[in-house]
Amino acid sequence: MVVSMDAIRVEARHAPGDILQLWKRNMLAYRRQPELMVFSTIQPVMFVLLFAFVFGGAIPTGPVEYIDFLLPGILAQSVLFGSTQTGVGLAVDVTSGMIDRYRTLPMARSAVVAGRILADTTRNVFVVGLMLGVGFLIGFRYHGTVAGAIAMPFVAVLFGQTFCWISAAIGTSVRRAETAQVASFVWLFPLVFVSSVFVPVETMPDWLEVVAENSPVTHTVNAMRGLALGTDFWEPLVWALAWMAGIMAVFVPLAVWRYRSIQ
Amino acid sequence: MEQGHNGSSPIVVVRDVHKSFGDVHALAGVSLEIERGTVLGLLGPNGAGKTTLVRVLTTLLDPDEGSAAVAGFDVRRERTRVRPLIGLAGQSAAVDDTLTGRENLEMVANLYHMGRAAAASRAGELLARFDLVDAAERQARTYSGGMRRRLDLAASLVADPEVLFLDEPTTGLDPQARLELWAVIRELVATGTTVLLTTQYLEEADQLADEIVVIDHGRIIAQGTAAELKARSGGEHLTVRVSDLAALAQVRDVLEAEGDGPPTVDEATGTVSVAVSNGPTRLAGVVRRLDEAEVAIADIGLRQPTLDEVFLSLTGHRAESEPVDAPAGAV
Numbered sequence: 271m272v273v274s275m276d277a278i279r280v281e282a283r284h285a286p287g288d289i290l291q292l293w294k295r296n297m298l299a300y301r302r303q304p305e306l307m308v309f310s311t312i313q314p315v316m317f318v319l320l321f322a323f324v325f326g327g328a329i330p331t332g333p334v335e336y337i338d339f340l341l342p343g344i345l346a347q348s349v350l351f352g353s354t355q356t357g358v359g360l361a362v363d364v365t366s367g368m369i370d371r372y373r374t375l376p377m378a379r380s381a382v383v384a385g386r387i388l389a390d391t392t393r394n395v396f397v398v399g400l401m402l403g404v405g406f407l408i409g410f411r412y413h414g415t416v417a418g419a420i421a422m423p424f425v426a427v428l429f430g431q432t433f434c435w436i437s438a439a440i441g442t443s444v445r446r447a448e449t450a451q452v453a454s455f456v457w458l459f460p461l462v463f464v465s466s467v468f469v470p471v472e473t474m475p476d477w478l479e480v481v482a483e484n485s486p487v488t489h490t491v492n493a494m495r496g497l498a499l500g501t502d503f504w505e506p507l508v509w510a511l512a513w514m515a516g517i518m519a520v521f522v523p524l525a526v527w528r529y530r531s532i533q
Numbered sequence: 534m535e536q537g538h539n540g541s542s543p544i545v546v547v548r549d550v551h552k553s554f555g556d557v558h559a560l561a562g563v564s565l566e567i568e569r570g571t572v573l574g575l576l577g578p579n580g581a582g583k584t585t586l587v588r589v590l591t592t593l594l595d596p597d598e599g600s601a602a603v604a605g606f607d608v609r610r611e612r613t614r615v616r617p618l619i620g621l622a623g624q625s626a627a628v629d630d631t632l633t634g635r636e637n638l639e640m641v642a643n644l645y646h647m648g649r650a651a652a653a654s655r656a657g658e659l660l661a662r663f664d665l666v667d668a669a670e671r672q673a674r675t676y677s678g679g680m681r682r683r684l685d686l687a688a689s690l691v692a693d694p695e696v697l698f699l700d701e702p703t704t705g706l707d708p709q710a711r712l713e714l715w716a717v718i719r720e721l722v723a724t725g726t727t728v729l730l731t732t733q734y735l736e737e738a739d740q741l742a743d744e745i746v747v748i749d750h751g752r753i754i755a756q757g758t759a760a761e762l763k764a765r766s767g768g769e770h771l772t773v774r775v776s777d778l779a780a781l782a783q784v785r786d787v788l789e790a791e792g793d794g795p796p797t798v799d800e801a802t803g804t805v806s807v808a809v810s811n812g813p814t815r816l817a818g819v820v821r822r823l824d825e826a827e828v829a830i831a832d833i834g835l836r837q838p839t840l841d842e843v844f845l846s847l848t849g850h851r852a853e854s855e856p857v858d859a860p861a862g863a864v
Contacts, residue, residue: 276613284646291643299631302672367627371688374591376616377644533594 277379285378292385293392296359300393306355310393314348314401321468322408329469334499338413341405342422342494343467346487348401349394349430350462354454356390356434357441360529361450364442369532383442383529387434394430398423414500422497425510429490432514435521442528466491486513542605544569544696544727545590550599552585552751559585560596561751567696567729572722574742575731576844582751583731584624587700590729591621603696617645620689623700623731628684630674634665637673638687645692659687663717679710686717697721699730703737715740735839749848763837765846771815772806773823774832781805787822791815803831 300306321344326336360383363369372382402410402423412419441450464478465471465487471479482488489509496503543566552560559582567573575583588594589601592612600607606614628637635656642652660669663683668676673684682702689697702718703711718741722728732738738745739759747755747762755762771792773784781798784805788796792807792815799806809815812835823830 276611280613287646288644291640295629295632295636295640298636299629302631366630367624368629370593370621371627371641372644373593374616374619374621375641375644376613376646533588 280376281378281380283378284376285380285384288378288381289385289388291377292381293388296386296389297392299359300389309355310352310397311400313351314344314397315404317344317348318401318404319408325468330473331470335409335411337405337408337410338499339470339495340468341401341410342426342498343465343491345398345401345423345426346429346491346494347462347467348397349426350433350458350487351455352390352394352397353430353433353437354451354458355393355437356386357437357439357444357450357454358447359386359390360438360441361445361447364445364532365447373532379530380526383438383525387431387438390434391427391431394427398426412498412500414497418497418500418503422494425490425494425497425507429486429510429514432517435518435525438525439521439528442525442532445532461485461487466495486510486517489513543567545573545601545603545729547586547590547601548599550586550589550596550601552582552589552594552596558751560589562599563748563751563753564599565746565753565756567727569727570725571743572728572730572741574738574745575729575748576733576735576738576745577731577748578733581733581748583733583748584700585751586748587621587623587698587729587731591619591698592616617692618695620692620694620697621700622682622686622689622697623702624704628673628681628688631672633670633672634660634676634684635669637684638691641688641691647692655691659690663687677710678706679713682706682710682714683717686714690721694726696727696729699728701731701733703732703734711737735844747844747847755843755847760837762843765843769809769812769835770806770838771809771812771819771835772804772833773819773830774802774804775828776803776831777829778803780828783826783828784823787819787826787828791818791822809835 300310318341321340322337326340329336329339331339360369363372363382369382373379412422437450437454440453444450444453464474464482465485466482467487471482471488474482486509489506490513492506493503493510495501496506545565545567547563547565550560550563551558561582563582563586565573575586577583585594589596590603590608592608592615595609600609602608603615604618606612606618608615628634629640632640638656638659639652642655643649647655660666663686665680665683665687668680673681676684686699686702699718703714706714715737718728718730722741728741730738730741743758745755745757745759745762746753755765757765771788773788775781775784778800781800781803785796785798788805788807792809794808796805796807798804816833816835820830820833
């Protein structure tokens with residue numbers, strides 16, 4: 271691939287408008303695909319209710335109510351699962367030929383991936399808001415500062431956005447929707463469960479606890495809990511942000527490179 | 534064939550283009566030119582390299598060797614100049630299933646940066662032109678195969694391209710939809726758009742193209758007008774069909790006497806065929822002789838060889854392999 275000055279000029283000039291176009295297109299698609307609406311609404315709500323009522327009594331969380339413990343974790347879990355849709359959507363665009371259409375247009379190259387991630391992030395904002403609402407209905411309460419209460423869902427959305435780039439790299443590599451789905455969940459499930467999302471990590475066997483303690487999911491969820499409960503959050507937050515920066519540093523270029531190499 | 538526009542220089546120039554995928558030489562040194570305002574039919578069986586060439590010319594694929602230019606711009610080094618000038622439809626392009634017909638066209642127009650009002654009016658124009666007004670507000674997933682192709686074609690025309698690439702535009706369509714699409718393509722050509730059309734249907738190239746390039750295993754094996762290509766396969770044929778198969782031997786003898794070579798007999802259809810020169814005179818002679826022999830003729834006629842026969846004589850194998858199923862969507 272030859273990158274010319276012309277190409278860079280097209281990017282600079284048209285990227286914002288083109289990203290907006292692709293965002294609009296993806297948002298319309300989400301609204302019109304019932305299975306995606308279910309994935310984005312009913313499933314997260316079901317997770318909140320099931321975990322709160324089924325496991326709530328069985329998992330010791332010390333002085334903290336389980337729902338207060340659970341909600342930040344389950345927000346992180348939902349945005350992570352939601353991030354898989356970035357790769358699935360891109361893979362669908364490859365197989366359907368839409369990517370070919372885009373690539374013959376005089377549009378900004380970055381817009382296809384960025385517009386998709388912007389749409390998935392928008393959906394994550396919606397999902398996080400919905401789950402917070404359901405959480406409040408069944409007893410979740412903030413115990414920290416107002417700033418912490420505002421920052422907590424913001425961290426979740428940022429975390430989800432980070433994983434969208436991993437998903438984008440997967441989707442543009444495997445280029446088949448089903449494969450992208452499997453290739454995401456196969457590592458995402460252990461990553462989410464071997465963390466502090468649902469249980470305190472101290473309850474795990476020693477070797478697993480070491481893994482869980484150093485997981486980006488644990489750091490992020492601990493930071494979110496700190497923000498929501500008014501406990502210490504700075505240390506996990508710094509770790510979480512460092513993880514996100516590291517993931518972006520690797521996967522943004524990787525996703526862009528994989529996208530460019532589609533022929 | 535050069536029907537107008539000022540430029541005498543070809544608008545598409547391909548010079549010795551090679552492209553391999555692993556061990557497969559999809560293009561093994563292809564050179565061709567397309568004159569402004571003409572239709573070039575790129576004819577070949579599945580896997581001949583047609584789509585690969587289209588992808589090179591539409592900036593989707595970099596050639597390994599050689600060069601290609603559209604309107605004077607190199608498709609690799611100046612692809613941002615090429616893109617505003619081209620449209621692509623057919624198996625490599627697509628429409629978005631979840632968007633309506635109108636939304637699909639407006640999105641493409643917006644991605645050409647036409648401005649909101651211009652985009653809306655262009656979309657409206659194209660919907661009318663391609664007979665999609667009634668379906669404009671429906672999601673494309675509800676469209677029939679023919680409607681999808683028309684929408685796809687409309688999307689490729691949004692920016693009024695100088696060169697339109699149609700990659701197997703009718704593959705997978707039923708005969709009725711194919712005829713409709715042909716009519717649409719003919720109208721387009723009449724407005725002066727330069728078209729590169731790939732097809733594995735010989736009839737399609739014959740119907741639509743000014744000039745035909747036959748491609749097989751990544752190489753050009755013949756080039757010319759439909760008439761020129763047909764002439765290569767031995768000129769006119771005189772064919773007689775009888776209902777009474779017992780008369781076939783008599784018919785054969787008559788055609789052997791009147792024709793230029795040994796006749797071919799097809800017992801399954803009851804036809805005998807022979808290459809002839811000075812066809813009309815021979816035709817009269819054959820009719821008289823068969824009449825004298827009291828053979829009842831079911832059908833008789835002179836015909837040009839089909840392009841299929843041309844392909845067979847050029848390559849030693851038939852052009853149309855098994856019919857290609859169009860996968861779901863305009864893939």
